[in-house]
Amino acid sequence: MKYILLLLTLSFFLFGAGANAQELRDVQIEVSVTDGNPEAGPAAYTLTQGDQVTLRVATDRPLVAHLHGYDLELAAAPGDDGVLVFAAELAGRFPLTLHGYDGDHGSESALLYLDVYPR
Numbered sequence: 001m002k003y004i005l006l007l008l009t010l011s012f013f014l015f016g017a018g019a020n021a022q023e024l025r026d027v028q029i030e031v032s033v034t035d036g037n038p039e040a041g042p043a044a045y046t047l048t049q050g051d052q053v054t055l056r057v058a059t060d061r062p063l064v065a066h067l068h069g070y071d072l073e074l075a076a077a078p079g080d081d082g083v084l085v086f087a088a089e090l091a092g093r094f095p096l097t098l099h100g101y102d103g104d105h106g107s108e109s110a111l112l113y114l115d116v117y118p119r
């Protein structure tokens, strides 16, 4: 009986620690690009440092997008969404910009902003 109590106590402790770690959220962000512009204008998304981010870009034409600061790039095409999966370890404001759209490399317009707040 004592062992069972000990196990219960232990699992409570472990579960408690796990619950703390889960303050780190899984954040899904989706943006749809048409004519080189995000559907509803460039939105800002608020994150907390350490959040696990899945960033998905759907597009009507082939594009390359660049997440500044994190220096991550994704490619997307019609029917083939571009996806970035990363931990938001850097705090600050970071734009995701177009580096190419439909073969044109001239644009650097922002598709969205990530505002990552320090823990």
Ligand SMILES: [Cu+2]
Residues within 6 Å of the ligand: 066, 067, 068, 097, 099, 108
């Ligand atoms: Cu860039």
